[in-house]
Amino acid sequence: MKKVLYVIPAWQDTCRLKPYKALGKIAEGKGYTVIYKNVNWKKTLSAQLFPVEKEAIIFGFSLGAILGWLVAQDYSCKHLILASMTPHDSFTDPKIKKMLIEVTGNQFVSDINTHLKTKNKAKKQTVMYGDQEEQSGDILVPDTQHELTDNYIKALSYLL
Numbered sequence: 001m002k003k004v005l006y007v008i009p010a011w012q013d014t015c016r017l018k019p020y021k022a023l024g025k026i027a028e029g030k031g032y033t034v035i036y037k038n039v040n041w042k043k044t045l046s047a048q049l050f051p052v053e054k055e056a057i058i059f060g061f062s063l064g065a066i067l068g069w070l071v072a073q074d075y076s077c078k079h080l081i082l083a084s085m086t087p088h089d090s091f092t093d094p095k096i097k098k099m100l101i102e103v104t105g106n107q108f109v110s111d112i113n114t115h116l117k118t119k120n121k122a123k124k125q126t127v128m129y130g131d132q133e134e135q136s137g138d139i140l141v142p143d144t145q146h147e148l149t150d151n152y153i154k155a156l157s158y159l160l
Contacts, residue, residue, distance in 0.1 A: 001055055002033060002053070002055070003030075003031050003032045003033065003055070003057075004032060004033050004034075004035060004052075004053050004055070004056040004057070005024075005027045005032040005033070005034050005035070005056070005057045005058075005059060005160065006035050006037055006052060006056060006057070006058045006059065006068070006071075007020055007023060007024060007034060007035070007036050007037065007059050008037045008039065008058070008059065008060035008061070008064035008065070008067050008068050009038065009039065009061060009064045010061040010062035010063060010064050010084075010148070011041065011062055011063040011064075011103070011104070012041055013061070013064070014038050015036035015037070015038055019147075019148035019149070019152075019153060020036065020148070022150075022153050023059070023148070023153050023156060024036065026153065026156075026157045026160070027160055030157075030160050032057075032160065037050065037067075039063075039064060039067060041104075044107060044108060044111035045063075045066060045067045045070055045108070045111060045112060045115070046070060046111050046112075046114070046115040047111075048067060049067075049070055049071055049074060050071060051075055052071060052072075052075045052077050053077075054075075054076045054077065054078065055077075055078045056077045056078060057077065057078055057079040057080075057081065057159075057160070058071060058072060058077050058079070058080050058081065058122070059081040059083065059156065060081070060082060060083065060085070061083045061084055061148055062083070062084050062085065062086055062146065063086050063104075065082040065083055065084070065085035065086070066085060066086055066112060066116065068080060068081075068082065069082065069085070069116065069120055070115060070116065072120035072121055072122045072125075073115075073116075073117050073119070073120045073121065074121070075121065076121040076122070076123070077121070077122050077123070078122075078123050078124065079122060079123065079124045079125070079126065079159070080120060080122035080124070080125045080126070081125075081126050081128065081156065081159060082125065082126070082127045082128065083128045083129075083148070083152065083156070084128065084129055084130060084133060084135075084146050084147075084148075085127065086100075087135065088116060088118070091109055091112050091113050091116065092113065097109060126138050126139065126159060127139075128140075128141060128152070128155065128156075129141070130143075130144030130145045130146060130147070130149070130152070131143065131144060132144060132145045133145060133146055139155055141155050
């Protein structure tokens with residue numbers, strides 16, 4: 001069976017950045033085909049959905065995790081890994097929503113509010129946060145804030 005890992009970067013990041021390449025190298029060492037999905041941050045996320053294999057793993061970081069979630073709403077996958085995901089309620093909480101609109105734009109946030117559901121089709125889901133982000137998750141990465149650190153990548157390697 002072919003092992004596939006989709007990597008979706010954070011807001012205004014690309015998969016060409018060192019941490020995403022490091023994650024990809026580890027995954028390839030474990031026999032995965034790594035598919036990097038750069039996001040066009042000028043477009044809505046719902047316009048960038050893509051099909052995945054049923055046995056694929058989807059990894060998304062921050063707003064990239066939101067795109068991963070949206071993909072898993074429409075397509076079954078083996079495992080959805082949501083790393084430092086912008087929480088669902090951020091898009092409805094007036095104070096946080098206002099800040100997100102200032103950063104990403106009204107159309108971007110409105111699109112997420114319209115399309116984000118509470119369930120997805122992933123067979124398994126893991127939620128990760130840095131232990132300094134003040135969020136709860138299945139895995140809290142030590143000595144980490146909202147960034148894809150070496151500690152984060154080490155924790156991810158155990159999930160692959």
